[in-house]
Amino acid sequence: MNVPDLVTSVHGIVGVLALAAMIHPAIFLRDGRPLSRGLRLSLGLTALVTALAFGMGVAIYEDYRAIVKRPLFVRDPAAGLLFETKEHLAFAALALVLGAAACALLAPRARRDLRQLAAVGFAAATAITLTVAALGLYVSSIASFASVTSRSAGASLPEVQSHGAQVAQAGQATSGQAGASATASSSPQPSSPR
Amino acid sequence: MRAAPTERAAAALAAACFGLAAPLAYVGQRLFERARGGVADPTLILWEAHTAFYWRAGTAAWWAGVIAIGVYALARRRAPTERVTRALAVALVPIAIALVVVTWWYP
Numbered sequence: 346m347n348v349p350d351l352v353t354s355v356h357g358i359v360g361v362l363a364l365a366a367m368i369h370p371a372i373f374l375r376d377g378r379p380l381s382r383g384l385r386l387s388l389g390l391t392a393l394v395t396a397l398a399f400g401m402g403v404a405i406y407e408d409y410r411a412i413v414k415r416p417l418f419v420r421d422p423a424a425g426l427l428f429e430t431k432e433h434l435a436f437a438a439l440a441l442v443l444g445a446a447a448c449a450l451l452a453p454r455a456r457r458d459l460r461q462l463a464a465v466g467f468a469a470a471t472a473i474t475l476t477v478a479a480l481g482l483y484v485s486s487i488a489s490f491a492s493v494t495s496r497s498a499g500a501s502l503p504e505v506q507s508h509g510a511q512v513a514q515a516g517q518a519t520s521g522q523a524g525a526s527a528t529a530s531s532s533p534q535p536s537s538p539r
Numbered sequence: 540m541r542a543a544p545t546e547r548a549a550a551a552l553a554a555a556c557f558g559l560a561a562p563l564a565y566v567g568q569r570l571f572e573r574a575r576g577g578v579a580d581p582t583l584i585l586w587e588a589h590t591a592f593y594w595r596a597g598t599a600a601w602w603a604g605v606i607a608i609g610v611y612a613l614a615r616r617r618a619p620t621e622r623v624t625r626a627l628a629v630a631l632v633p634i635a636i637a638l639v640v641v642t643w644w645y646p
Contacts, residue, residue: 406592428644433569434597437562437638440603444558451551453544458624459551465628466558469635476639 349408350490356401357412357481363398365449367442369469374449374464375459385450391467394444395474399439402432409490417488424487431480434473441470549614552624553607559631561603562638568595573645 369387380388418425427493445466542550572591 370640392634426646430642432592433565433642434639436565436599440561441558444554444556444561447554448551448558451554453547455544455552456548458621459548462624462628464553465631469631473635474630506642
């Protein structure tokens with residue numbers, strides 16, 4: 346197991362932990378009671394774990410882009426686009442959690458409505474994070490660091506990146522041939538990078 | 540020194556507005572990119588640098604910060620009423636659903 350693969354696994358585990366953590370304030374803030382010490386701690390930890398999960402995703406994004414993304418699009422373009430959806434929704438979930446946590450922590454004791462607003466924010470973030478987790482699991486079943494690098498076990502990172510590029514080019518060549526035979530050169534395939 | 544309840548309520552509302560505005564700004568930027576560049580060709584994405592994500596996230600956070608500061612400035616003068624926060628809570632659910640649908644159809 347290489348470092349990006351390990352970080353991806355931990356990112357997934359922390360992400361699921363964040364999902365579990367944000368359910369708690371969504372339930373306990375819904376009646377707008379003033380915050381107990383435990384609930385304050387829960388809000389802080391939920392924001393922290395969510396930010397950690399997002400931060401780890403951002404940290405491995407460069408390697409993911411270089412090594413996994415191209416083979417992912419070659420194997421299943423629809424799954425590649427779902428990964429795009431996942432990253433958009435992850436940002437939405439992070440923003441909602443941070444906003445809701447700050448809203449609940451800052452609300453004066455008498456303002457139940459603000460804490461109930463925070464509860465709705467956490468509920469929306471939970472639903473979005475559930476979608477993110479499902480998409481993450483699905484996409485990683487198509488292509489991941491482990492599945493791409495297992496074919497070049499023991500290789501250095503540049504070699505693995507080169508392997509990813511070769512996989513992408515092989516897929517491109519295959520789709521180019523298929524496209525050429527199907528359309529009889531009526532629509533040329535893209536052959537050069539932007 | 541503790542802040543006055545009006546100021547704390549204004550700050551809480553501003554934080555909630557930040558949480559709602561950031562994803563909206565992000566999706567707005569993404570839709571603009573899609574409208575400007577057309578439907579993405581997956582074969583071209585193979586070569587896409589796609590560091591646009593960092594910029595999009597950063598710019599969305601900046602817009603949300605500006606909106607939150609504006610909301611705070613307005614709400615500080617007059618404490619946000621329950622009606623405003625309830626309307627925001629009611630609007631949040633369909634907005635979240637719309638975000639999922641839009642990012643699914645226009646990744």
